[in-house]
Amino acid sequence: xxxxxxxxxxxxxxxxxxxxxxxxxxxxxxxxxxxxxxxxxxxxxxxxxxxxxxxxxxxxxxxxxxxxxxxxxxxxxxxxxxxxxxxxxxxxxxxxxxxxxxxxxxxxxxxxxxxxxxxxxxxxxxxxxxxxxxxxxxxxxxxxxxxxxxxxxxxxxxxxxxxxxxxxxxxxxxxxxxxxxxxxxxxxxxxxxxxxxxxxxxxxxxxxxxxxxxxxxxxxxxxxxxxxxxxxxxxxxxxxxxxxxxxxxxxxxxxxxxxxxxxxxxxxxxxxxxxxxxxxxxxxxxxxxxxxxxxxxxxxxxxxxxxxxxxxxxxxxxxxxxxxxxxxxxxxxxxxxxxxxxxxxxxxxxxxxxxxxxxxxxxxx
Numbered sequence: 001x002x003x004x005x006x007x008x009x010x011x012x013x014x015x016x017x018x019x020x021x022x023x024x025x026x027x028x029x030x031x032x033x034x035x036x037x038x039x040x041x042x043x044x045x046x047x048x049x050x051x052x053x054x055x056x057x058x059x060x061x062x063x064x065x066x067x068x069x070x071x072x073x074x075x076x077x078x079x080x081x082x083x084x085x086x087x088x089x090x091x092x093x094x095x096x097x098x099x100x101x102x103x104x105x106x107x108x109x110x111x112x113x114x115x116x117x118x119x120x121x122x123x124x125x126x127x128x129x130x131x132x133x134x135x136x137x138x139x140x141x142x143x144x145x146x147x148x149x150x151x152x153x154x155x156x157x158x159x160x161x162x163x164x165x166x167x168x169x170x171x172x173x174x175x176x177x178x179x180x181x182x183x184x185x186x187x188x189x190x191x192x193x194x195x196x197x198x199x200x201x202x203x204x205x206x207x208x209x210x211x212x213x214x215x216x217x218x219x220x221x222x223x224x225x226x227x228x229x230x231x232x233x234x235x236x237x238x239x240x241x242x243x244x245x246x247x248x249x250x251x252x253x254x255x256x257x258x259x260x261x262x263x264x265x266x267x268x269x270x271x272x273x274x275x276x277x278x279x280x281x282x283x284x285x286x287x288x289x290x291x292x293x294x295x296x297x298x299x300x301x302x303x304x305x306x307x308x309x310x311x312x313x314x315x316x317x318x319x320x321x322x323x324x325x326x327x328x329x330x331x332x333x334x335x336x337x338x339x340x341x342x343x344x345x346x347x348x349x350x351x352x353x354x355x356x357x358x359x360x361x362x363x364x365x
Contacts, residue, residue: 003268005029005363006091006106007034008127013085014077015250016270017195017224021113023088025141026306027206030089031108032360037089039102040057051068071247079266087207087267092202096123100131108137108363113171113194119148119154128161138164140172141355142191146312150182159183165364169355172312191358192320192351193313195289199352203293205276207268212276214260218244220277221259222287230301232331234281240333243278247311250284272284281328285313294320294346297340301328321347362365 007029011022022038029036030209084090090306094102116127117140122352129138140162150158160185162168167190170176179188206346219238221231235256238245248270255261265273271290274280280291281299291298302311302317317324322343325334 003033003035003108004106005033005108005110006039006102007036007110008039008041008129009091009116011038011040011088013114014080015224017113017289018266019080019083019267020286020290021103021142021194021269024196024287025113026089028197028356029359029363032356033108033223033363038089039099039106040093041099041126042093042095042231043126053143065315073263075264075279076266077295079264079269083267089296096126099126099176103131103133103136106136108139110139110141110281110359111143112140112143112169113142113143113248115146117158117175119141119150119157120146125157125161128158129164132164134164135216137166137231137362139169139359140165141169141359142193143175144171145175145178148174148178148312150178155182167358169358172316174312178209189358190316192354193256193285195286195291196293196348196352197355200294203271208271208275210339211270213269214244214246214271216244217242217278218260219279219281220247220273221247222274222284224282224287225249225303226311227301228304229331230281230283230328231297233299233301233328233333236331236333237279237281237291242280246273246277248273266321281282287319288314292317292344293325295345297339298323299326299328326351342354 007026009022009025010018013019026036027036028137069089075320091102109129111127111129118124133136159182161177164183168188169240170178170179170188171193174191179185208267219234221234234245243258246262247256247259248262248265274290274296277296279297279339280287282288282291283301283303288300297362300314322340325337326339351361
């Protein structure tokens, strides 16, 4: 068996952050090892999940009501499929019945990033690398649980799987606590999201056109969770600074009058908007990540839903890079302060190198 690394992650999710973290990790591991690819695991149970008749009627009515946005979302999915099939190095497809065959192809397996250790998902044991032989190396990179503690019904499964890993790295500080307190492993480290493994220049050289899509100066809004104050704040800020408002939506949310409403961007177009924005406001972790990587004037809003754990990764990221006073907590404009880019970039470079060194050491033969 040749020295080859297989990466298993959520690489087919129709989500910009999921696709770009997978792309970045595969590129950086390939650079380190010379031979890495994403294992094209297809979760057929999830794909074929049946909807009730009532649910189908509701979805159909919504598609008709928001037809222009539905068509835009459909175009986006096609563009994302094209990105997956042309920009990622993929294995042949595997499912739950054939995934064990990969033991004869790869000698090292990496799982991550994203909520790969959220056991509420279908076939979640695959992302615990339960199918991997004891003799093959098992590594996690920036893995996330999606909850602050492992629920009791998933604890035994999580412990038995994660304890087999040779190297454990998680994305959030809550993940450190989970591994130490519930899995009983102290050799866990915090690693930065894979999108930071590539520098601004590397992203530009690989995926971003020299020509900005929008010729005017604009404020970019990227929404993935319910916003409370962000849109009102963004409108006031754009008006004050003479910026056009551009909004990237995650689904089929209502249009904002007077803004450039974006539903059908491909992955490269998404990056182009971030790279060329004057200011960015977001509810998204990866929105904040790319804003910081590209050194953009950025503000973020946390999710007001206290039942979700999505805020932890935003808080961890801001704290780890030394980003302060950029959270939107109301609709009145704050006193504007410059971001200390010398501090942020210094922290970013240090943490990026920590992530790369972690991968290099974990992948040593």
